[in-house]
Amino acid sequence: MHELSVCRALLTQVAGIAMDRGASAVERITIEVGPLSGIEPALLAGAFEVLRSGGCAAQAVLSIESPPVMIRCLSCSAHSRTEPNRLVCGACGGFRTQVVAGDELRLRRVELRVPERLPACAN
């Protein structure tokens, strides 16, 4: 239920990047939202629809990638793809595991429309 807060943070980051690059608009924003991030992609998308209006990302497409949960067993080193509430090793059943994917909540890429620079003064 904190998707609005996260979306505000996303748009602030994107606006900063767009301003640094002198962009006239943001065309596409790609983010990674893993199942263990605690963020529901559909709710984040809903928040994006509301919050983007009026800003540099008003026409942007939000592309959400959701990597599956992957763990590595600290006992037998096996990698398993699993569910967010079942983080035990698929090979040996050990519970000492490390999440290697699926907890991402990050801005991956921004695609910008940047006006061509005006030619330098001929004088």
Added chain:
Amino acid sequence: MCQTCGCSLNTGPVELSSDRSPGPGTVVEVLQDLLAANDRVALHNREHFDEHGVLAINLMSSPGAGKTALLEATIMALGNRYRIAVIEGDLETDNDAARIRAHGVPALQITTGTACHLDAHLIHRALHELPLAGLDLLFIENVGNLVCPAGFDLGQHRNVTLLSVTEGDDKPAKYPVMFRACDLVVLSKTDLLDVLDDFDPTRAAAALRALGRDTPMIRTAARRSPAIHAWLDWLEQQLAMRRDTLPWLPAQLGAVAGS
């Protein structure tokens, strides 16, 4: 309608795919955490705590799990040995802060309005109203909610999640992000276990273990005849560890001794 998450809003053009190559235009690869701004302030808060040698503990749970009652019992047990303060987070009212103040302990209430969690900025603002000098322990009682608070670092040293036995013993399986985020699970209201036949602490422990963490789970009963020994032992342990890991303290003492 929830004004925070936009849950009743229609979604627009959103792609849920990963196999698209970037189009023409300027592409900026970022790879930055979306909560980077919050995390920077959290780090700053932690520096404040460390500068004053304060152990900061973030208490989280669903509403009504007994966070405030546990704090009241803790203050009664430790208040004459440690200097304690509390930051209370609630959507409305300062009822919880008033309960804490009644025990002679400073408490600052943050009312979040519609926001369902505390974040590092709110804590930072609160720190300027709550003198840290001379404190040993700062408890941050987060907004009652098993979802949102888990995502926001506040600058705390330890996260504690309460699971009351009046809830389901499968809560760790239902809220994996929250129960993965904590350093300790406190089973609260365990004096009610005798009259509740649908909460099995063994099942709760198994659901917690399935999250791939070796998180300890202890039992408390904070009201009537308080039985919170395991909690107090854990706190004392953390305070001792805290004292041992304060890098500036030995250096300062060394400087004084050598002068």
